[in-house]
Amino acid sequence: MSNIQLIIEERPSVVGNFMVGRLLPFREKRTVGPFAFIDHMGPVSLRDYENFDVPPHPHIGLSTLTYLFEGSIMHRDSLGSAVEIKPGEVNWMTSGKGIVHSERTPEYLRHSEKSLHGLQIWVALPKELEQMEPSFYHASDHEIPHWQQDGISFKLIAGEVFGRKSPVPVYSPLYLIEIKSNARQTVSIGDELFGESALYILEGSIENDGHTYGPKQILVANDVKLCAFTMAENTTVYIFGGEKFPEERFIFWNFVATSHELIEDAKKRWTEQTFPKIDGETGFVPLPEPNPLKPKT
Template structure:
């Protein structure tokens, strides 16, 4: 496939009342840079009897990044965070040695009909940061770097790229951008982004390395050999990636680690309910 490594099609799966499209991990591509898990949520209708209600569940060894295109999610965690996220803003929760959280439809949207659409992303931590204390950051949409180049509108969600830096904290070399085009646009990534790259087509299509890639797919390629990317008018892209880690990452359920022993320890901790808890919430999602 020339300089292109892989084209991945979204694989649908159900999470309760919601349909999501899994992009990575994929059997031929487990990670893109430090990004180890990407779910495309919706667009799904949120209405009575069909709310987002994900109870207490744990994480280790990663940062979760929530980026919404439509709708709102109420995040609460064992650090005491209580945050509603809306379109264009970023919630970044770094689990480190262990954290528990819930994700629900906010109270003010219950009894109404709305749409939920966005991305749930896991970014693996460097080995030296696996045991760090948990952290949470919220960054408003207005505080993210945004700019226009010809017929394309850019937002730098996280990391560094195109000579800019997002205020969203990162612990390794990475980038995540949203791009929306009004007209045909030639995307120049060489020299502007460093490392592996994943291009998720949310709407529209692109042409790269003689491949035509449409909505619902992700293109994974190597920047050092990147060919020209032509983006069709009215296309919406999410681009992410960065420098890969030297060590392998293991994943089980909501846990990411550089060793299988850490995964086993975390399984036991969750079964024995020794993770920190979200205050005033008695929900518990059992280990699968």
């Protein structure tokens, strides 16, 4: 019997003025461990008059993780953070009871040709922390644990696994691992994983139980202890997961919560513009209707 419970294909979606590939949420699998949302941005080449612009918008009940392969994004938030995100770095913003941020092409790149490619991820907060004070953390590339094993490159972007720990301050047991192989190689890491787990193929392909899977797919495991696969040459995959929360998570737009009441309160606050503001930003993304994150097949 195959250890693959579900295959999720990337679906097109619009974020700001940008087309992305949505991976989570999905009708048949809304979350994987605490991971509630994953968008694959790009790869895209932008001309000298094209820019990535997502005006101020709010979040509650989650941490956002931005990880770039190419390009650059300027992050600003209502805590006063103003940080340029570059490839290999990790932006970790925890919304808690409420935060507002914007994401834009940095000023010095706005009139030149550029590229953009990366992942944007939401990790739900435990129920007891979903109304915590918001916070922000940025990790440079050299701070993230890297290592080589049996000809394979590993990077622990977030969480704790393999006896290693990322400096990113997560709030529940989880892991986000980058695995790269330049040559055909078999990977068997099930004994190290826990909770729910899934694998995202960024480039190249993998083989499992006699089947071959390619880019832009998420493979959800039945049993993480059986997590073994063969990577083709020049393949990059991301394994993510962790302990599942006992409570269901509801998602409306940029809001994640354990109750509809918290989401309705956030909708009201955003409509009335009582969320905190970002210095230097005047516009904002209006509250959409109906629910833009209703999972689709």
